[in-house]
Amino acid sequence: MATAIILLQFAVVLALIFKGARVGGIGLGIYGMVGVFILVFIFGLKPGNLPIDVMLIIVSVITAAATLQAAGGLDYLVGLAAKFLRKHPTHITYFGPLTTWLFCLVAGTAHTSYSLLPIISEIATNSKIRPERPLSVATISASLGITGSPVSAATAAVISTDLLGGAGIELKHILIVCIPASLIAILVAAFVQNRIGKELNEDEIYQERVRQGIINPEKDSKLIDNMIKNPDPHAKYAVMAFLLGVLLVVIFGSVPSLRPSFMLNGELHYVSMPEIIEIIMMSTAALILLVSKANVQDAVKGNVFAAGINALVAIFGIAWMGDTFFNGNLEFFKGHIASIVTQYPFLFAIALFIMAIMLFSQAATVRTLYPLGIGLGISPLALVAMFPAVNGYFFLPNYPTTVAAINFDRTGSTRIGRFVINHSFQLAGF
Numbered sequence: 001m002a003t004a005i006i007l008l009q010f011a012v013v014l015a016l017i018f019k020g021a022r023v024g025g026i027g028l029g030i031y032g033m034v035g036v037f038i039l040v041f042i043f044g045l046k047p048g049n050l051p052i053d054v055m056l057i058i059v060s061v062i063t064a065a066a067t068l069q070a071a072g073g074l075d076y077l078v079g080l081a082a083k084f085l086r087k088h089p090t091h092i093t094y095f096g097p098l099t100t101w102l103f104c105l106v107a108g109t110a111h112t113s114y115s116l117l118p119i120i121s122e123i124a125t126n127s128k129i130r131p132e133r134p135l136s137v138a139t140i141s142a143s144l145g146i147t148g149s150p151v152s153a154a155t156a157a158v159i160s161t162d163l164l165g166g167a168g169i170e171l172k173h174i175l176i177v178c179i180p181a182s183l184i185a186i187l188v189a190a191f192v193q194n195r196i197g198k199e200l201n202e203d204e205i206y207q208e209r210v211r212q213g214i215i216n217p218e219k220d221s222k223l224i225d226n227m228i229k230n231p232d233p234h235a236k237y238a239v240m241a242f243l244l245g246v247l248l249v250v251i252f253g254s255v256p257s258l259r260p261s262f263m264l265n266g267e268l269h270y271v272s273m274p275e276i277i278e279i280i281m282m283s284t285a286a287l288i289l290l291v292s293k294a295n296v297q298d299a300v301k302g303n304v305f306a307a308g309i310n311a312l313v314a315i316f317g318i319a320w321m322g323d324t325f326f327n328g329n330l331e332f333f334k335g336h337i338a339s340i341v342t343q344y345p346f347l348f349a350i351a352l353f354i355m356a357i358m359l360f361s362q363a364a365t366v367r368t369l370y371p372l373g374i375g376l377g378i379s380p381l382a383l384v385a386m387f388p389a390v391n392g393y394f395f396l397p398n399y400p401t402t403v404a405a406i407n408f409d410r411t412g413s414t415r416i417g418r419f420v421i422n423h424s425f426q427l428a429g430f
Contacts, residue, residue: 005043006329012038013325017358020318026310028359032317039324048323049162051367053274055312057156058363060281061108062308063299064151064245067285070299071238071292074112077103082119089127094190096120096134097141101186104145105179106246108152109304110401113142117401118408125215125411130200132413133193135405136428141186142401143391146362148178150249151281153311154362157319158387159253159273163370167380171253171273177384185388189428196427197413205412215410237291245284252276315364322368330375338376348373349386356392360399365390394429395421 013035020031039045068074081099088095100120103112120138124131146152155174159165200206209215252259252273259270271279289296299305326333341348348369356365366387373383393399397406397416402425406414416423 002332006332009039009043009045009325009329013321014358016321017318020314021358021360026313028361028364029313029315029317032314032319032321034317035321036317036324039321039328043328045324045328048320048325048327049371051157051160051315051319051323053160053162054153054157054315054319054363054367057151057274057277057281058153058308058312058315060278060285061151061153061156062305062312064242064281064285064288065107065109065112066299066302066305066308067288067294067296068107068238068242069302069304070296071288071294072235073238073242073288073292074107074304076235076239078116078119081116085119085123089123090129092120092124092127092129093134093137093194094187096124097137097186097190098183100138101141101145101182104142105149106151106243108146108149108155109307110142110146112304113138113401114303114404117405121405121408121410121414125200128200130197130203130413131409131411132197132415132424134190135409135414136424137186137189137193139401139405139425140189140391140394140428141182143362143394144178144182144185144388147388147391148175148182150175150253151246151277152363153315154366154387154390156274156277157315157363157366158370158384161272161274163366163374164380164383165273167374169380169384170256171250172255173381173384174387175250175254178387181388193428200411200413203411203413205415209410209412234292234294238288238294241287241291242284245280245287248280249277252280311361311363314359314361315367318359318361318364319367323371326369326372326375330372333372333376341373341376342378345378345382345386348376348378348383349389352386352389353392353395356390357395360393362390391429394425397421397423397425 016031016035020028036047040047085092085095085099100113100116103116104110117135117138120134121131124134146154149155150171157163158174159169159171256270259276261268261270288294352365352369355369356362359365359368370383394402414424
């Protein structure tokens, strides 16, 4: 009887995840909260832990990133990247994804890739390189940047005090594992992807678009000239302020003894990493406003701020629902699957991958499943190693960065296959 009730609860949770994913945006959070209502009021479970730390970190980081965008800092960075990529067109399959990864690593959000994807596509097209090759890897690289970023919501979720932070995992452990892993993965994916598909001049769709006049190779070089605009002179100072904030987060996260401390009941306590990130990034936003003279109203109108608020609401509902379900039935999971998962930890990584496909959010996946992993006794270091598995949402080609990459490729080489899952990003993602 108890097993049947738990399975019914699980069915409700999955149904609401699917419904929220189909609605998109804040729909995940809204339907996740419906799940909390059902689990608490109907099934009588104790409400799980609210992801307060993660939500506040998202607010602070997105505020800083949105202020940087309002100051023209993102446009300035894109201009620098475009000039660099234009000097190395034959290596666009390597440098394009690496540049995208670096942008997302620093900014903590994959949405910074939207500015780079059209540049990568046009440089590849002008160089007669199949745009599918760099675009597919660049889209995956944007996701990998999040799971290696010191200021992303996903990383914040992992090191929060009620998850791995409580088990002694610090920011430095995430960076030591995920940055080299991501870098190697991108290089391998680029090497493989460079050998995928026909050469651009031999592609039937490209040839047809040239015949129709949709693509004019002689005039296309001017498109990149238009992308490399003269930025606001204050944008450079805004970028320097933002990078200073990120650097301080990395330093305090890597060397805990440098954090401010205070005495409490005769014991020395250090300021927690979530509080450090919140303080530094909000202060960074203020510094950006001072040095750039940006309009603070422009910050809340940009796509970076909108995407951050979507993530905030999504995590609020979906993560609370997941925590309520798994913690409410933890004894059941310990009794039935703990021995299997602890003996074969990769099974939990597969669960993270599948959950990411449904949630379309690394941070929400972490907040939903990591409490279960901790409760099952999986090693905290193993959970760190599994962290990149939360990038599984490339499996279905409907994430915004994936859709954007397809639309930016005017040659038609980046596409979705007849069976939907046989799309341009699948091999690069795996």
